[in-house]
Amino acid sequence: ADIRELKRLDAATAVEDAYHGQGLMNRIAALPATTIAAIHAACAGGGCELALACDLRLAAERARIGLPETSIGMIPGWGGTVRTVRLLGGVVARRLILTGELLPAADALRIGLVDAVFPNDAFRQGVDGWIDRLLTRAPAARKTAKRLIRRLEAEDWDSAFRAEAHAFASCYASGEPAEGMAAFLDKRPAAWYAPRRS
Template identity: 40%
Template sequence: MNYETTWETLLCEVNEQIATITLNRPKVLNALNARVFDELEAVFTALSNDPSVRVVLLTGSGEKAFAAGADINELAATDATTGEAKARRGQAVFRLIETCGKPVIACINGFALGGGCELAMACTLRLASETARLGQPEVKLGLVPGYGGTQRLPRLVGQSAALRLLLTGEMIGAAEALRLGLVDEVVPTERLMTRAKELALAIVAMAPLAVAGCIEAVLRGSELGIDDAMKVEASIFGRLCGTADKAEGTAAFLEKRAPKWTAR
């Protein structure tokens, strides 16, 4: 796939096995509309099936916003039936991002509100600039988050902290988001993408099947009791023991050389 094809709402480029996707609607603070969801689905489906891409960086164009939320004009036109369909659509696309098999790093520059915050939470890791602002303000519109926010937020920050943010619609800064565990690291704005690439390159150096296995084990295990989750871990461990990469990794360690991964 030509990732640099003409997207209406996105930019995408691939370098050094790292794909960078940029939400590109700066005039509306990268608000999420139906077209954005269609294009996110298309590009992440392609990336998940591309072995040459090992890590994905996701950010927003301009300095003001990662994504300021759902398109309010679209929301205003929904009723009970179309509203549920809209929520299910957003949930499905964000779940695709979460389970695409590649680490996805949200690079949060500016506002990540409502659907934008939910998009960031669907990513594997979250880096925030010092000027980032995050929140779930849906209660101010007479709504609840509809793209997974009520489920992922408590898993990240705990039930009490999540309810405080959900019930007040409060917008918090990067430092508070880091304290709560909503983001993993805060960096100066000018260092955001550089730091994200450093982290991505560190992951690229690891065994790709093992990286995918770690993500799979955590996601599947988080939905199970501890005993069943341990079985999932053992199954993935056993599966990886039969791979060429495991043989290469152990041989390289014993021979004191750098491994050469083949994703087999």
């Protein structure tokens, strides 16, 4: 968010702003498609919260990533606090949020904040490579896995294991396991029915 806009908030309007931002980030996180944050430079505050709402985060070497809100007297309020704790654990969340530091891409990779780092001059090719690899994976299985992972992040163990079993079984309804296993045994690429990149 723009700091000038944030300056206009008070305790009452800040709650509404947070709910609005959380709703937006939750809609992004709930998209059935696999989402990728391609981070080529600074990714701070709301930008980092957006990246955390994505399934994968890919960065250029020059990128710096973090949640500096405490440096201006607030905390991440658009889901960044919750997502940082859930995705990276309390230790990492404390470091990122309490210090407000922007991490170099290599450090972000080391702690799991990003999934890959590419040289600056090969960033686009690196991102395209990940996209191409994702497109070779069964689309219904990816959607099922994404939905299940999101659910498991919020559930107790017994419920999580039940949900996993049902999601595993639902993959078979798509027909993708039959094609995937046949392709594996035939030593050929699977013929998924998802659109391919041009």
